Amino acid sequence: MNVHAVADVFRRVLENPRIDADSDFFLTGGDSLLATRVLSAVARASGVELAFDDFLDAPTPAALARKIQDAGKIPDTRNIQDAGKVESPA
């Protein structure tokens, strides 16, 4: 999952289109409940299950994307496919 895909998840969960790579989730309307919904979307898209504290450490799309890359052992092709799925309307 790249930084753009993570930023898209932020935008959808926060219902805020003005999120960029360095927007801090918890300073742009995010709380712990919404954070879990980012992490469940990340898990669906990338297969990487991060903990709440990982997100506290990496609260921007750029930092979170790096965490996902570090944690993930899943090939890039699958990331791209599944990221597409997340963005399609539920």
Added chain:
Amino acid sequence: MSVVVVGAGLAGLTAATDLAARGVEVTVLEARERVGGRTHGIEVAPGAWVDAGAAYLGDRHTALAALLAELDLKTTPTTMDGASRFALGGADRTRAGRFPPLSAVALGELFDALEELDRGVRADAPWLSAHAARLDALTAAEWAREHLRHPDARLFFPLFLGEMMAADPADVSVLHMAFYLRSGGGVRYLNAFAGGAQEHRIDGGAHQVCRRLAAGLGERVRLGEPVRAIHQDGDGVTVVTATASVRARAAVVAVPPVLADAIEYRPGLPAPRSGTRTAPGCAVKVHLVYPAPAWREQGLSGWSVNARGPLLSTVDDSPAAGGVGVLTGFVTGREALGYAALPAAEQRERALAQAARLFPGLPEPIGCHVTDWVHERYSRGCYAALFGPGDWTRLGPRLATPHRRVHWAGTETSTEFFGLMEGAIRSGHRVAAEIDATYRRRDLHD
């Protein structure tokens, strides 16, 4: 024009106050020797009051905010500063903030699923929602078994539902759970302290709202008058208590549906407004009083979440003015039924032992108050009635529909903020306007 109001809780007293202001001759009949219904204050130390019943409000609770302003009551922020304690299996844990030491992905999946339910329900008429029949046939427990894969989600869900609506998942239909979420402003608003439905308390206690409303109504409020029957004829109603009968043009019944159904109506109700699956809100509230909020000195907020009871969660409810420290424990759902059945000494012992485990170094308590709402004769549950399978589909359309000259109020008749103080107050305003519209018009034609 005259109206009898049955029940001196927030709904009844709001309705009576509105009607009196419009020049209606009002009599309020209250079964208890106090007003307030499911709001009730306990003075735990001289001048220090705690809420034994409803306590919290948020910024969206605009009718309550307006009433507080009229009554010159202030709010105080709920304090959540510090670390939380969690006893969710394994060793007890202390963590910064309120997030439990559970899989965030699992909880995210739970909240995703709850939001999908919330989005699918019609807030104004849940029985008309798409898939209403299917959602009303299933209990929340059955839904959880089907939809929650992760053990952490299965562990957390009943705690969450207990905290949010004092319900055991087996007691409520999925439709009721979804409606409750929607009605209260969504899962995130209902769950949040800061920025949510628990942002504030009423300084000095929520019970003051009804006390001040009753003071304004003066002798129109009669205590110790449980209503037995309501008879109607072409001209009006006769409301019968153990010792009196009161004649009026119309009646407002502002008690929970199960209690309203226990009144004898002539002519009878076309159908009851509660069912065999309608359960009482299962809440026992425990207040442990200490000389000071000692947990704060250890950097703890007083907030805890516990997989095993009796106290499934605790929160710091110390009076804003200072002085004593109050730890409020919530015993909800199935746990409440077992706990309520224990002798008082054992209730106290178990609550204090658990608090001592959660917050080591607590001093000797100076008080312990247990309020059992489940068996409270004139409430029959708290926070609100729990609608079980089939209830919304059958009862929903009738909850607020007048039975000729008998009109209904109470938080259970409000599709907005159902189960909360806000819903009760809104229902009181709604029923007063309904009566005004119905009988003023009739009077013109009479």
